[in-house]
Amino acid sequence: MISLFYAFVLAVWIIIIGMLVQLWYFVSIRPPFRSSYLRRVYTYRVLWQYGVITDADYGLVLAVYTVLIMVLLSQVFHGASIANPISRLMGPLDTIHDDAMIGLLQAHIRHFVLLTREHAQAVLRLEQVNSQLKSKMDSMQAEYDLMTGLYQDQMRTLEERDARVAYLEGKLNESGRRYSTSNAATTMAPPYSAPAGQSLFSDLPFGSGEN
Incomplete structure (x- = not known):
């Protein structure tokens, strides 16, 4: 709100100064003109005097300029209103x-x-x-x-x-079968894993006498 108020005040002052400058130009300038701006101002003066540009048109133009200046100034003051307190508090x-x-x-x-x-x-x-x-x-x-x-x-x-x-x-x-020596079966080979003491066995006592 404060920034908008400041923007409005500055815009009003700028418009007033601009109007005073325009009024001074309207009253004081006379042809011939060395500047295109002065020639344009003199043209506006002639058109305004003869009623081609009315007061309402001129006021509308001034209002548009006022709004534009207020917007620009409000942006500037809005940024300043945010940055200044932060700067005061934190540097x-x-x-x-x-x-x-x-x-x-x-x-x-x-x-x-x-x-x-x-x-x-x-x-x-x-x-x-x-x-x-x-x-x-x-x-x-x-x-x-x-x-x-x-x-x-x-x-x-x-x-x-x-x-x-x-x-x-x-x-x-x-x-135990009491085979005869002629048709006796061949001796079974001892197992490969049997110890040497158990690979040969003596005949039983009851079988040796009959043979």
Whole structure:
């Protein structure tokens, strides 16, 4: 409101001064004219004197000029009315702009540093988790290899035991059938896994006398 009032007052004063200047030109100027502006003013004077341009037309032109000047001055005063209180409270506008830019830059730097630190911590946590998982996988692989070796040893032991049992059963059956020496069956080959002490067996006592 204050800026509009100041704009209106200045516009009125400018219009009054312009009217006084125009009136002075209307009264004082006489041809010949060295300036096109003076020639134009004299033409307006002649047209106004002879009624071609009426007072209403002249007043309308002055009103349009007044409104234009008021708009221009209101824009100037409106900007000043906003900038001046801020300048009185916080200092010049350039300083405020520089301080704001410095604050934004510092905030950006802090945010960047925070993101970098969080990224480094996240990478460190992931590396620790990866190391733990790798150690667990190595431990599980070692346990698997151990259990596989134990299972293979157990299966080999069972196979050797079965081979020994089959060999002993064959020997017992061979001794108990009382084959003659002429048509006696060939001797069963000892298993490959039997110890040297168990690869040869002596005849049973009850079978040696009959042969």
